Amino acid sequence: MNIFETIGSIVTASVFASTLRLATPYLFAAIGETFAQRSGLLNLGVDGIMLMGAFTGFYAVYATGSLLLGVLTALVVGGLMGLAIAFISVTLRAKQGISGIGLYLFGLGLSELLFQRLIGTPKSIERFPDIYIPVLSDIEFLGIGQIFFRQNLLVYIAFASVPIAAYVLRRTSYGLKIRAVGQNPAAADAMDVNVARIRYSTQIFGGMMAGLAGASLSVALLGVFQQNLTGGLGFIAVALVYFGRWRPVGVMIGALLFSFVNALQLQVGALGFDVPPEFSTMAPYVITIIALAFAGRQTEKPTALTVPFQRGE
Amino acid sequence: MSVQATSSSPSERIATLEMRGIVKRFPGVTALKGVDFDVHAGEIHALLGENGAGKSTLMKILYGLYQQSEGQVLINGAPVHIGSPHESTKRGIGMIHQHFMLVPSLTVAENVALGMPSGRGGVLDLKKISEDISQLSQKYNLRIYPERPVWQLSVGEQQRVEIIRALYRGAALLILDEPTAVLTPQESDDLFIVLKQMAAEGHSIIFISHKLHEVLAISDRITVLRDGARVNTIPAAGATRLTLAEMMVGRPVVLEYELPPPVRGEARLTVQGVSALSERGDMGLKEVSFTLYGGEIVGVAGVSGNGQHELAEVVAGMRPLAGGTIHVGDQPAGGKSPAALRQLGVSYIPEERMIDGVVKNFTVAENFVLKDQSDPPYALGRFFLRPRKIAEACRQIIHDYEVKTPGTDTPIKNLSGGNIQKVVLARELAQQPTLLIAAQPTRGVDIGATEYIHHRLLEERAKGTAILLISEDLDEVMALSDRIIVMYEGRAVGEVLRRDYDVRTIGAMMAGAGRGD
Ligand SMILES: Nc1ncnc2c1ncn2[C@@H]1O[C@H](COP(=O)(O)OP(=O)(O)O)[C@@H](O)[C@H]1O
Ligand SMILES: [Mg+2]
Numbered sequence A: 001m002n003i004f005e006t007i008g009s010i011v012t013a014s015v016f017a018s019t020l021r022l023a024t025p026y027l028f029a030a031i032g033e034t035f036a037q038r039s040g041l042l043n044l045g046v047d048g049i050m051l052m053g054a055f056t057g058f059y060a061v062y063a064t065g066s067l068l069l070g071v072l073t074a075l076v077v078g079g080l081m082g083l084a085i086a087f088i089s090v091t092l093r094a095k096q097g098i099s100g101i102g103l104y105l106f107g108l109g110l111s112e113l114l115f116q117r118l119i120g121t122p123k124s125i126e127r128f129p130d131i132y133i134p135v136l137s138d139i140e141f142l143g144i145g146q147i148f149f150r151q152n153l154l155v156y157i158a159f160a161s162v163p164i165a166a167y168v169l170r171r172t173s174y175g176l177k178i179r180a181v182g183q184n185p186a187a188a189d190a191m192d193v194n195v196a197r198i199r200y201s202t203q204i205f206g207g208m209m210a211g212l213a214g215a216s217l218s219v220a221l222l223g224v225f226q227q228n229l230t231g232g233l234g235f236i237a238v239a240l241v242y243f244g245r246w247r248p249v250g251v252m253i254g255a256l257l258f259s260f261v262n263a264l265q266l267q268v269g270a271l272g273f274d275v276p277p278e279f280s281t282m283a284p285y286v287i288t289i290i291a292l293a294f295a296g297r298q299t300e301k302p303t304a305l306t307v308p309f310q311r312g313e
Numbered sequence B: 001m002s003v004q005a006t007s008s009s010p011s012e013r014i015a016t017l018e019m020r021g022i023v024k025r026f027p028g029v030t031a032l033k034g035v036d037f038d039v040h041a042g043e044i045h046a047l048l049g050e051n052g053a054g055k056s057t058l059m060k061i062l063y064g065l066y067q068q069s070e071g072q073v074l075i076n077g078a079p080v081h082i083g084s085p086h087e088s089t090k091r092g093i094g095m096i097h098q099h100f101m102l103v104p105s106l107t108v109a110e111n112v113a114l115g116m117p118s119g120r121g122g123v124l125d126l127k128k129i130s131e132d133i134s135q136l137s138q139k140y141n142l143r144i145y146p147e148r149p150v151w152q153l154s155v156g157e158q159q160r161v162e163i164i165r166a167l168y169r170g171a172a173l174l175i176l177d178e179p180t181a182v183l184t185p186q187e188s189d190d191l192f193i194v195l196k197q198m199a200a201e202g203h204s205i206i207f208i209s210h211k212l213h214e215v216l217a218i219s220d221r222i223t224v225l226r227d228g229a230r231v232n233t234i235p236a237a238g239a240t241r242l243t244l245a246e247m248m249v250g251r252p253v254v255l256e257y258e259l260p261p262p263v264r265g266e267a268r269l270t271v272q273g274v275s276a277l278s279e280r281g282d283m284g285l286k287e288v289s290f291t292l293y294g295g296e297i298v299g300v301a302g303v304s305g306n307g308q309h310e311l312a313e314v315v316a317g318m319r320p321l322a323g324g325t326i327h328v329g330d331q332p333a334g335g336k337s338p339a340a341l342r343q344l345g346v347s348y349i350p351e352e353r354m355i356d357g358v359v360k361n362f363t364v365a366e367n368f369v370l371k372d373q374s375d376p377p378y379a380l381g382r383f384f385l386r387p388r389k390i391a392e393a394c395r396q397i398i399h400d401y402e403v404k405t406p407g408t409d410t411p412i413k414n415l416s417g418g419n420i421q422k423v424v425l426a427r428e429l430a431q432q433p434t435l436l437i438a439a440q441p442t443r444g445v446d447i448g449a450t451e452y453i454h455h456r457l458l459e460e461r462a463k464g465t466a467i468l469l470i471s472e473d474l475d476e477v478m479a480l481s482d483r484i485i486v487m488y489e490g491r492a493v494g495e496v497l498r499r500d501y502d503v504r505t506i507g508a509m510m511a512g513a514g515r516g517d
Helices: A003-010 A013-038 A046-064 A067-091 A096-118 A141-148 A153-171 A173-183 A185-190 A195-222 A233-243 A248-271 A277-293 B055-063 B085-090 B108-113 B126-139 B155-168 B185-200 B212-218 B241-249 B308-315 B338-343 B353-357 B364-368 B387-400 B417-430 B447-463 B474-480 B503-510
Strands: A130-132 A150-152 B016-026 B029-040 B044-049 B070-075 B078-080 B093-096 B173-177 B204-209 B221-226 B229-235 B267-277 B283-293 B297-301 B323-328 B346-349 B435-439 B466-470 B483-488 B491-497
Touching: A003 A248, A013 A046, A013 A141, A013 A150, A013 A153, A013 A173, A013 A195, A013 A233, A013 A248, A046 A067, A046 A096, A046 A195, A046 A233, A067 A096, A067 A195, A141 A150, A150 A153, A153 A173, A153 A195, A153 A248, A173 A185, A173 A195, A173 B108, A185 A195, A195 A233, A233 A248, B016 B055, B029 B044, B029 B055, B029 B070, B029 B204, B044 B055, B044 B185, B044 B212, B044 B241, B055 B085, B055 B093, B055 B173, B055 B204, B085 B093, B093 B155, B108 B126, B108 B155, B126 B155, B155 B173, B155 B185, B173 B185, B185 B204, B185 B212, B185 B503, B204 B212, B212 B241, B221 B241, B229 B241, B241 B447, B267 B308, B267 B466, B283 B308, B283 B323, B283 B466, B283 B491, B297 B308, B297 B447, B297 B474, B308 B435, B308 B466, B338 B346, B346 B417, B353 B417, B364 B387, B364 B417, B387 B417, B417 B447, B435 B447, B447 B466, B447 B474, B466 B474, B474 B503, B483 B503, B491 B503
Parallel strands: B029 B229, B044 B204, B044 B221, B093 B173, B173 B204, B297 B466, B297 B483, B346 B435, B435 B466
Antiparallel strands: A130 A150, B016 B029, B016 B070, B070 B078, B221 B229, B267 B283, B267 B323, B483 B491
16 A cells, blocks of 8 residues: 555545534534633633533433433533633633633533433433435535535534624624623723623623533534543633634634544544554644644734723723 | 714703712722812813822713712703713713723724614624714814724824714713823824814813813813812913913922033943834834933933834843944943943933832832842842841932832832832932933823922933933923934934924924934
């Protein structure tokens, strides 16, 4: 086998299809976190919310068999955790890095405890089925049908959320307020924008998206729950927001980069190549660090990130 | 056009506005002690006072950013409650803050749109807003491009955005908090024309300043605040700079100094073709040359950001030299450290006194000996401090320089700007320098302390010290200097001798008209 054949046997259409699939949790979590960060809130607890979303979503499906109820549960739980961290960051003006870590540990511990109490041994559930888009899913050319149009519902929603998020941030007065609050809250306040309300809203939205990200993992992607299911994926989502320079499209590019590496890992493992697993686990982090180190002018950077706001200095 | 003013004219919306017995208490300070103030349509009313007099606080109450502890606000005779900027905006009050309230990454149009209903269903209609902005900018001759992001604009342009935004929001009453602090004399004149036009249309204007000549030039009435109380309200016609200054300070003051002709000593500082990089990474200072002699004060004038800052730092050894030579006396001094320069008799009063001038959390005494703490008489050997000697010397300067401080062991950050600057000045002059570099020595310093610092500088001049005075306050430069070097875009674009001083010509050079001279 020459080198091209080797690459060809590894990078197949199915790798690209699973790249899109694996990007879902990154996308949900990072798009939500983008909104929070654009308004000036850093939530390092995304992974904790994801774990709780993953567990509660899974449990709802496990108990009732309803996928819809699973997703709704994850959204509500995520939203509540977002509300909690918003209260801590906005109203109590706590140090955001520390409280985020607290939230992560809370989610990690509680999801495990609930799992032990309510389920005990690993069980699997019926996952979100793949939806074949008529006509398009039959396109053979370059495997386009397989890659783009035979995915589950949450994959479609995740990718649809990218342009919607970009549009909301750029073109609506709500998005304008978010950007203003994240850059110069005093100016926004003087212009009659309710800084606290905007930040609460973005953080609750961020929480819901993180919850959804968790559910997409447990209910759509894997169909199982286990202790620390996310394995720190939520932290990568936070890094992706920096990587993408606080723009939804940039975040998506980063998410795809990471999920591509993940998909390759799976493929390489499946083919039985002998690559040290540490190597591929490391790759995403190395990419992030490099991307951050080469960050250019960041006009979209929310300069008031992590700075609590109080009127009158 | 403007969303809220369509219903009635500015003079109908706010014919009169009155503040009665306003008291504002902050934890530990009473910032306002029962202030009365009023303004009516078509009037420009100046609010004059020293730093800390309470001007901004009074106006923030009017704008709804602060709540008064006592007192009342009446619009057209009826008491109103203004709980937030939302309510003041609704009632037709607009405010342009001392620190601009713009979001740098947003465009002009987006900044104007912020917090306003626009378009349909929460979708921004930036095109409509841009058109409205263009109309307003034509009407008031305020040039502005709605699509430009704010971070690309000069401060003067940013101020125009603020004014247009206030007009767009239908302001009948416009409050401007020290609007000229960041402008060139020419830009200030342009602003005054706009304000007068607005007043003529029936707007009420409140103009905050501590610059006497401006207040006299533009206002109909003047209210002077001192220590949170109103001293008086007088018509501008008939008022003079001297009477106003006395009202502000509470005692007679001297505003103009007699400079005896300089007794020119030998060359103390020779700067030749000096260039230096700015923080932005470009060549902020370009091939500047001049010589400074003992016994004279040379002023450096210019709008903020035109190289003066780099010049001061490079001469003081705080910034690397990118080209050219510097001599102190006949010693080469380019690239020497501040400590080495000190040995050559150079003292430096830095622009950012809280960062480069003092250590905030150190006491007054510690800051006083900051540079010679390891020399006698303040140290034993090179290692042990002698606190008693230090305190003794410090008490002496507190007395000599009239520093207002509870004691020698008060953290210096608790002192007012003027008193901190006196400590810095005392420390630097205790060196008995032959060359003194004074960068913005009275920025944020009250008139009383300013007067004192000026006298000290003139005393040094009389002693034969060479003084390089870098200041953005043109009045100050003109009052003290024997000649003025004007800087524009990093170059020295002209030099003016004392007998030729004229605000207009110097102002024009500061704005770049001196290029090619
Ligand atoms: N938010 C605040 N908290 C505490 N003290 C304040 C606050 N704002 C202003 N002050 C105090 O009130 C006084 C008046 O300040 P200010 O209105 O800013 O004066 P001016 O605008 O005339 O320079 C000062 O002593 C200042 O320290
Ligand atoms: Mg003020």
